[in-house]
Structure formats: C-alpha cells, structure tokens
Amino acid sequence: MACGLCVPLCPTYRKSRNESDSPRGRVALMLALAKNDLPVSTSLESHLSLCLACRTCERVCPSFVPYGDMIVSARAVLAAAHRDTGRGRPLHRLLLNGFIAKPANLRLLGRILRLYQVSGLQRLVRKSGLLKWLGLTELEANLPAIPGPQSFHGVYPAQGERKGRVALFTGCVAALADPETLRATIRLCNLLGYDVEVPPKQNCCGALHLHSGDPDAATQLMRRNIEIFSGDGTEALITAASGCGATLSEYGRHVPDDPAARSFSGKVFDISRFLAEHGWPENLAFKPLPKRIAVHDPCTLANVLHGQDKPHALLKKIPGAEIVPLPENHLCCGAAGTYHLTQPDMAHRLRADKIEHLRRLAPDVLVTSNIGCALYLAAGVREAGMNIEVVHPVALLARQVRDPRDEIRE
Ligand code: SF4
Numbered sequence: 001m002a003c004g005l006c007v008p009l010c011p012t013y014r015k016s017r018n019e020s021d022s023p024r025g026r027v028a029l030m031l032a033l034a035k036n037d038l039p040v041s042t043s044l045e046s047h048l049s050l051c052l053a054c055r056t057c058e059r060v061c062p063s064f065v066p067y068g069d070m071i072v073s074a075r076a077v078l079a080a081a082h083r084d085t086g087r088g089r090p091l092h093r094l095l096l097n098g099f100i101a102k103p104a105n106l107r108l109l110g111r112i113l114r115l116y117q118v119s120g121l122q123r124l125v126r127k128s129g130l131l132k133w134l135g136l137t138e139l140e141a142n143l144p145a146i147p148g149p150q151s152f153h154g155v156y157p158a159q160g161e162r163k164g165r166v167a168l169f170t171g172c173v174a175a176l177a178d179p180e181t182l183r184a185t186i187r188l189c190n191l192l193g194y195d196v197e198v199p200p201k202q203n204c205c206g207a208l209h210l211h212s213g214d215p216d217a218a219t220q221l222m223r224r225n226i227e228i229f230s231g232d233g234t235e236a237l238i239t240a241a242s243g244c245g246a247t248l249s250e251y252g253r254h255v256p257d258d259p260a261a262r263s264f265s266g267k268v269f270d271i272s273r274f275l276a277e278h279g280w281p282e283n284l285a286f287k288p289l290p291k292r293i294a295v296h297d298p299c300t301l302a303n304v305l306h307g308q309d310k311p312h313a314l315l316k317k318i319p320g321a322e323i324v325p326l327p328e329n330h331l332c333c334g335a336a337g338t339y340h341l342t343q344p345d346m347a348h349r350l351r352a353d354k355i356e357h358l359r360r361l362a363p364d365v366l367v368t369s370n371i372g373c374a375l376y377l378a379a380g381v382r383e384a385g386m387n388i389e390v391v392h393p394v395a396l397l398a399r400q401v402r403d404p405r406d407e408i409r410e
Pocket residue numbers: 009010011012013021022023026050051052053054055056057058067
C-alpha cells in the first residue's frame with residue numbers, strides 16, 4: 001500500500017521534501033533492504049537514521065503498516081553491518097552500555113555531573129573550548145541542573161481510604177534528573193488511596209537500545225524488568241515518562257517467548273491516565289494558579305499510549321490556570337531518545353518550531369509528560385533566553401493539590 005496519507009504528517013519529510021525521508025519512502029527502502037534488493041549504503045542509512053521513530057505515520061496509516069517494528073528491525077540490520085566493519089559510534093555505545101544499562105554507573109555519573117555543575121568547573125570547561133574539541137557540546141548543553149542524590153524504594157502507603165497497590169517504574173534518566181516528578185507521582189497515587197511500591201534494582205526500559213539497533217541488549221533489560229516487577233498484588237505499573245511507558249507497554253511484542261511479558265505490558269499506565277481514570281476523591285481540591293500553561297504532547301504519549309488528552313483534562317482541575325495546547329503538537333520536538341545527539345541538525349530545526357510557538361503563546365509554564373522532551377525543550381528555552389519553566393504535568397498538579405490533612409489542621 002502506498003496511499004501517501006502519512007507523508008505530509010512526517011516531520012522529516014516536511015523539512016526535507018524528499019520522498020526517501022518520508023514514511024512511504026522509508027517503508028520502500030526497508031522492504032528492499034529486507035529482500036536484499038538494496039545493500040547497506042551511506043545513502044540508505046542516512047534516510048533511515050533521519051527517521052525520528054515518532055510513529056505519527058503509524059497512527060494515521062489506514063493499512064496498519066507496523067512502522068515502529070519495521071524501523072527497529074532495519075536499525076538492527078544497519079547496526080550489525082557497522083559491528084561487522086568495526087565502524088559505529090563509540091561514545092554513543094559507551095553511554096548506552098556503560099551507563100544507561102548499568103544503574104549503579106548511572107548514579108555515579110549523576111554524582112560526578114552534579115559536582116561538575118556546583119563546583120564551577122562547568123563554567124570553566126564551557127569557556128575552554130574543550131567540549132567542542134571532544135564533540136560533546138550538544139550533549140553538555142542539554143544537561144539539566146542535576147539535583148542532589150535521591151533514592152526511591154520500598155512501599156509508600158496510601159492516605160485515607162485504601163483502594164489498592166501499584167508499582168512505580170522510576171526510569172533511569174528521570175530518577176537522576178527529575179526526582180520531583182517521581183515524588184509527585186507517589187504523592188498523588190497515595191492521595192488517591194493507592195500504596196506505591198518501588199522495587200529496587202530496576203533497569204532502563206530498553207527503549208534507547210531498541211532504537212539504536214541493539215535489540216539483544218534491549219531484550220536483556222526487558223527480561224530483567226519483567227522479573228523485578230513480577231510480584232503479586234499490584235494492579236498497575238505506573239510510569240511518569242511516556243517514552244519509557246511506550247516501550248514497557250510493548251514488552252509483550254518485544255519478548256514474545258516470555259508469557260509474563262504480555263501481562264506485564266497489560267498493567268502499564270502512564271501516570272496521567274491512571275490519575276484521570278481512577279476516581280479523583282471529592283475532597284481533593286487544588287489551589288488556584290493564575291498562569292498560562294502550554295501543554296506539549298510527546299509522540300510516545302500520543303502515538304503509542306494514546307493518552308495525550310489526559311494531561312489536558314487533569315490540568316483543567318486547577319482553578320485559574322489557562323490550559324493551552326502547544327500548536328502542531330502532532331509533530332515531534334526533535335528529542336526522540338538519543339536522536340538529538342545523533343541527528344542534531346534536524347533535531348534543532350524541529351525544536352526551533354516549538355520555540356517559535358512558545359514565543360507566540362508566551363506561557364508561564366510548559367508541561368510535557370516525557371523526560372527526554374522536557375530536557376531537550378528546556379535546553380531550547382534556555383538557549384532562546386525565555387523565562388518559561390518546563391515541568392511534568394503531574395509535578396505541577398502535586399504542587400497545587402490541597403492535602404486533605406492540611407484542611408483538617410486548618
Ligand atoms: S516515524 Fe516519524 S519521522 Fe519516521 S517516518 Fe514515521 S512520521 Fe516520519
């Protein structure tokens with residue numbers, strides 16, 4: 001099928017106007033690669049690498065072409081060709097295999113980065129030109145302010161009438177860079193009447209490995225997570241990063257030989273969906289917030305988890321807040337996992353459009369449900385000199401919620 005319905009919605013096609021950078025063109029390339037009609041070449045690789053794997057094309061495809069699965073398989077073929085020839089991206093591999101896949105190393109990296117930021121070394125290094133020489137300018141510019149070490153584990157008990165128990169998937173980057181959102185997630189679930197269990201020794205969800213052409217490493221991470229979260233008694237597995245949530249929700253497809261993978265995936269809830277669908281207690285109100293709040297819809301929340309309406313609905317509970325969607329929310333912001341590091345030019349062009357929309361909307365706050373989008377958009381906001389806070393919608397809700405115990409004390 002080649003109806004072309006997906007073509008005008010593809011962010012990379014809209015920029016390049018090249019059919020080979022459109023979903024239809026890439027599907028043709030991937031099919032030719034699979035049939036050995038086309039060899040691995042620089043040109044083929046450039047078109048497939050430029051894909052964001054945002055899956056907007058998959059959502060609108062009337063023929064249900066499984067684009068997400070196809071691009072994962074094609075990238076695995078390309079990565080294998082690199083391994084055979086000894087080429088590849090050593091820094092990228094070190095980041096994924098040395099840190100993202102190893103939580104203890106990632107925590108250590110977090111402590112080093114915090115020291116780098118608070119000691120003043122960051123300013124010196126930025127001025128020295130060393131980052132440019134090492135090719136780390138882009139990576140370093142996207143670094144958020146790393147908070148002090150935080151740990152989440154054990155069971156956080158429900159408040160008020162107990163309704164059940166959920167498990168929390170913390171996510172590797174989110175646990176390091178955005179503990180506020182995890183605290184907010186636990187607090188709101190507790191206020192809704194749910195115990196929150198945070199199993200120790202969780203792993204990365206596998207998304208970054210999967211999209212970088214290393215499905216074997218991704219599957220290993222997935223198998224370990226399935227084991228870690230296999231305890232009885234939890235009715236949902238909550239995630240506060242839609243990028244992780246999208247991958248967790250598809251473990252059943254990625255690990256088809258493990259019967260537990262399907263039930264694991266069936267329990268996955270993005271936190272906004274869980275809060276919106278699990279009966280908000282009547283005594284739980286919000287403090288007013290007279291601010292304009294722009295809502296960004298991450299691709300993973302819209303195209304895979306199909307829950308992009310939930311943050312908007314929840315934020316409308318805050319009195320006085322003006323909730324406005326970021327225009328062109330169906331187009332990727334350019335973050336896309338590690339895409340903004342491997343394809344910085346296209347990523348910058350896509351983010352520049354978001355920054356322009358923000359300039360016109362002039363919100364006080366930008367909310368987004370995915371840590372990768374949040375970090376990348378926040379770096380763009382900083383670079384543009386704009387005074388807009390970028391925060392997870394659930395963190396904003398938790399800041400405004402009135403704790404029923406405070407009402408009693410008042
Ligand atoms: S996944 Fe996104 S970038 Fe890739 S072809 Fe589909 S719409 Fe275009």
